[in-house]
Amino acid sequence: MAFLETHGLGRDFPGVSALNDVDLSIELGRVHVLAGENGAGKSTLVKLLTGTDRPSRGSISIDGKDPAEDPSLFRNIAYVPQELTLFPHLSVAENLFLPYDRTGHGRNIVNRRRLESEAATVLARFGITASPAAFVRTISVPDQQLLQIARASTNKNMKVLILDEPTSSLTSTEVDRVFQVISGFRDSEHAIIFISHKMDEVFSIGDDCTVLRNGEKVEAGHLADTDVNGLIRAMSGETIHLGDTFRPEVVPPGDGDAILTVRGLSGPHFENVDFDLKRGEILGFAGLVGAGRSEVMQTIFGYIKATAGAVEMEGKPWTLGDTAASIRNGMIYLSEERKQHGILPLMSVRDNIGISLYDQTASVFGISARKERACVADIIKAYDIKTSSMGKQIMFLSGGNQQKALIGRAMAQQPRVLIFDEPTKGIDVRTKAEIYRIMKGLAEQGVGIILVSSEMEELRKCATRIVTMHSGKVTGSFDAAGTSNETLVGAIFGKENTPDAA
Amino acid sequence: MRPNPLKALVVNPLAGVFIALVAIFVISALLSPYFMTGYNLSVVTRTLAFVGLVTIGQASLMILGEIDLSLGVIGGLCGVAAGMLMVNLGLSPWIALPLALLLGAACGLLNGVLVSLLRLHSLVLTIGTAGIFGGANLVLTRGVAITNIPKEIQVFGRGDLFGIPMPFVIMIVVLAIVSFIAAKTPFGRYLYAIGNNPAAARMLGIKVDRIRILVFVFAGVMAALAGLLMVARLGTAQPSIGETWVLAPIAAAVIGGVTTTGGVGTPLGATFGAAIIGIIENIIVLFGVSPYWQGIVSGVIVVLAISFDAVSRRYLRSDAA
Numbered sequence: 045m046a047f048l049e050t051h052g053l054g055r056d057f058p059g060v061s062a063l064n065d066v067d068l069s070i071e072l073g074r075v076h077v078l079a080g081e082n083g084a085g086k087s088t089l090v091k092l093l094t095g096t097d098r099p100s101r102g103s104i105s106i107d108g109k110d111p112a113e114d115p116s117l118f119r120n121i122a123y124v125p126q127e128l129t130l131f132p133h134l135s136v137a138e139n140l141f142l143p144y145d146r147t148g149h150g151r152n153i154v155n156r157r158r159l160e161s162e163a164a165t166v167l168a169r170f171g172i173t174a175s176p177a178a179f180v181r182t183i184s185v186p187d188q189q190l191l192q193i194a195r196a197s198t199n200k201n202m203k204v205l206i207l208d209e210p211t212s213s214l215t216s217t218e219v220d221r222v223f224q225v226i227s228g229f230r231d232s233e234h235a236i237i238f239i240s241h242k243m244d245e246v247f248s249i250g251d252d253c254t255v256l257r258n259g260e261k262v263e264a265g266h267l268a269d270t271d272v273n274g275l276i277r278a279m280s281g282e283t284i285h286l287g288d289t290f291r292p293e294v295v296p297p298g299d300g301d302a303i304l305t306v307r308g309l310s311g312p313h314f315e316n317v318d319f320d321l322k323r324g325e326i327l328g329f330a331g332l333v334g335a336g337r338s339e340v341m342q343t344i345f346g347y348i349k350a351t352a353g354a355v356e357m358e359g360k361p362w363t364l365g366d367t368a369a370s371i372r373n374g375m376i377y378l379s380e381e382r383k384q385h386g387i388l389p390l391m392s393v394r395d396n397i398g399i400s401l402y403d404q405t406a407s408v409f410g411i412s413a414r415k416e417r418a419c420v421a422d423i424i425k426a427y428d429i430k431t432s433s434m435g436k437q438i439m440f441l442s443g444g445n446q447q448k449a450l451i452g453r454a455m456a457q458q459p460r461v462l463i464f465d466e467p468t469k470g471i472d473v474r475t476k477a478e479i480y481r482i483m484k485g486l487a488e489q490g491v492g493i494i495l496v497s498s499e500m501e502e503l504r505k506c507a508t509r510i511v512t513m514h515s516g517k518v519t520g521s522f523d524a525a526g527t528s529n530e531t532l533v534g535a536i537f538g539k540e541n542t543p544d545a546a
Numbered sequence: 547m548r549p550n551p552l553k554a555l556v557v558n559p560l561a562g563v564f565i566a567l568v569a570i571f572v573i574s575a576l577l578s579p580y581f582m583t584g585y586n587l588s589v590v591t592r593t594l595a596f597v598g599l600v601t602i603g604q605a606s607l608m609i610l611g612e613i614d615l616s617l618g619v620i621g622g623l624c625g626v627a628a629g630m631l632m633v634n635l636g637l638s639p640w641i642a643l644p645l646a647l648l649l650g651a652a653c654g655l656l657n658g659v660l661v662s663l664l665r666l667h668s669l670v671l672t673i674g675t676a677g678i679f680g681g682a683n684l685v686l687t688r689g690v691a692i693t694n695i696p697k698e699i700q701v702f703g704r705g706d707l708f709g710i711p712m713p714f715v716i717m718i719v720v721l722a723i724v725s726f727i728a729a730k731t732p733f734g735r736y737l738y739a740i741g742n743n744p745a746a747a748r749m750l751g752i753k754v755d756r757i758r759i760l761v762f763v764f765a766g767v768m769a770a771l772a773g774l775l776m777v778a779r780l781g782t783a784q785p786s787i788g789e790t791w792v793l794a795p796i797a798a799a800v801i802g803g804v805t806t807t808g809g810v811g812t813p814l815g816a817t818f819g820a821a822i823i824g825i826i827e828n829i830i831v832l833f834g835v836s837p838y839w840q841g842i843v844s845g846v847i848v849v850l851a852i853s854f855d856a857v858s859r860r861y862l863r864s865d866a867a
Contacts, residue, residue: 400750409730
């Protein structure tokens with residue numbers, strides 16, 4: 045009998061059934077991949093498994109017992125959510141061992157020194173470089189993500205560890221560290237539920253697999269019996285060729301002219317950055333997390349202040365430090381942080397998209413509801429945004445659909461330069477392909493596209509040229525089709541290259 | 547799945563507070579024979595106007611994600627300033643009143659600029675500026691009311707227009723304009739965007755600082771307007787004007803569906819909230835509750851109203867999420 049099982053599990057919300065008749069069987073000592081597109085019901089299932097939500101139908105059994113009768117059984121399940129949920133103003137050690145009664149650090153008095161010395165061993169095991177006394181707000185994002193996993197594992201009752209996209213902000217070395225930790229848990233008779241949209245990771249770490257689609261289980265079994273295409277087919281219900289490339293092929297008029305010229309740009313965490321963006325290309329930016337790529341883009345967009353350097357757009361000097369001017373002059377930046385910098389969570393899909401349409405919808409008599417509805421409906425259709433109605437609050441949409449809404453909103457302003465910062469972070473395979481297709485189409489219409497991505501595969505598939513950055517400096521510029529992965533990875537890790545003729 | 551009738555109230559919080567307002571109105575009418583008399587209704591609406599104007603200003607700030615604890619003392623300061631300009635300096639009311647409104651704008655400008663430039667939390671900053679404005683009031687008046695206010699302005703406080711109290715008419719006009727701006731203009735929608743997510747608003751090219759400063763100025767003007775109307779109603783400029791305009795407007799806004807964290811609610815809902823509080827206070831008086839107990843009774847009712855709202859919303863949201 046498996047340690048964690050569900051039978052006919054279902055969860056209904058008003059108007060929708062988010063989960064229906066799901067049987068799941070998780071065995072100790074194995075890594076179980078939970079696969080499915082955004083909105084397939086993975087998060088709903090995880091909420092039921094962790095006891096944060098209750099099923100409408102069906103049953104859960106943990107160690108052969110029913111947690112509905114004994115909720116303390118849920119302590120066997122540790123969950124690491126995709127978003128960072130640490131306490132920024134507490135120390136690393138405190139974050140690690142909260143709540144203290146659960147981790148055996150006393151109910152009344154906490155010995156700080158003991159806390160920090162114990163933390164040091166845990167941090168070493170997870171390869172976290174931050175000091176135990178450091179405040180979490182000051183440590184790096186990869187360290188935070190690793191700390192979050194380490195925190196879950198300090199739960200002494202833990203038998204099942206659920207990891208939701210644990211590697212989304214990690215680079216390959218850190219991913220290896222996470223995988224070592226996962227293997228360690230597996231070998232010590234824990235079960236791991238691993239949720240990821242990265243197919244290579246799924247196949248390198250997973251043993252078993254359950255695939256959800258539209259809230260129902262469509263497949264379950266050993267991963268060894270399937271392959272990437274089989275898994276994608278199970279998740280999406282159709283064949284998607286992610287092996288395709290999405291580089292622009294059609295040549296727009298004025299191909300090869302520089303749209304954007306950046307010279308000697310410096311700002312926080314980067315210095316002396318030069319590059320040209322040409323019409324008709326997708327310019328990729330590769331680098332480690334923290335290499336300064338996002339900062340460069342946000343500076344060009346005017347969200348961060350530049351300390352030196354100049355930018356030209358189509359030969360004319362570009363105003364830095366003013367996002368309103370950047371948008372007016374035809375540039376849009378789509379942030380990696382959808383939640384922080386993108387969506388207006390409590391407002392409807394219509395308001396979220398409509399806010400960029402006032403040029404078309406507002407007159408002296410105010411915003412025309414009729415015009416706004418029509419424009420938003422067009423965008424929802426054009427970008428295939430899945431929502432039950434345009435009045436729904438955008439925070440209830442899946443990540444992929446939020447991203448499509450943001451892209452649709454950006455496109456409504458007809459930008460001449462569009463900067464995508466990690467546009468497919470946490471987004472399923474099918475939507476990824478859609479976003480690639482949108483980028484390609486825009487580039488072919490002559491829009492200058494910059495793609496910042498930590499996924500080498502994504503850059504190779506979409507970018508015409510790839511600029512590499514390492515700790516705030518540009519280390520090379522490569523033709524994507526003719527450069528080996530080794531050269532690119534070398535440049536990302538700081539090996540100086542002579543930029544090619546591009 | 548049965549459709550949940552209560553869900554409509556969550557989807558449209560305005561409907562919820564409106565129903566609550568009607569219910570309290572009807573209950574009050576049933577409980578006390580004096581409630582529905584023309585005289586009492588005119589007292590209720592006239593009194594509502596002052597807190598209502600401040601509530602409209604405070605609610606606009608709260609939608610933006612800010613709060614201003616100095617609005618009450620701005621009202622008091624502008625009231626006595628208007629009194630002194632008219633009485634001590636002998637200025638015509640038509641010069642003195644606009645100057646006093648301008649003073650309210652200046653106070654709001656100070657709050658808005660400091661919050662924006664120094665990236666301060668408005669709650670903390672306005673505790674400080676409230677001390678300054680309240681202190682200036684005492685320095686100017688030494689705590690003594692200014693009497694002999696020109697009779698010609700009293701029509702704004704005591705007068706009626708078509709049988710409706712003048713301050714209430716002014717509040718309704720302001721409310722209509724603000725509601726239109728909030729719902730139907732880009733500027734108004736930007737308020738909600740900033741309250742939802744200021745970083746995203748800046749990414750959208752919205753001039754966050756400029757809008758924030760403007761709304762602080764607007765709220766200051768609303769407080770000043772309430773202060774002037776109160777002077778016109780009393781016929782004297784009391785230094786104590788505005789003392790009760792600090793917390794009641796915040797409670798009113800929350801009852802009306804505006805959150806303290808920003809991004810949701812409407813000025814109309816907030817005004818309904820103010821009306822609910824106003825009626826409760828009125829019915830307490832009509833019942834002859836001892837003045838010593840009035841604070842406790844009205845406080846308990848406000849806490850109950852807010853709790854009911856919060857609990858019902860959480861229950862229904864857990865169903866909808």
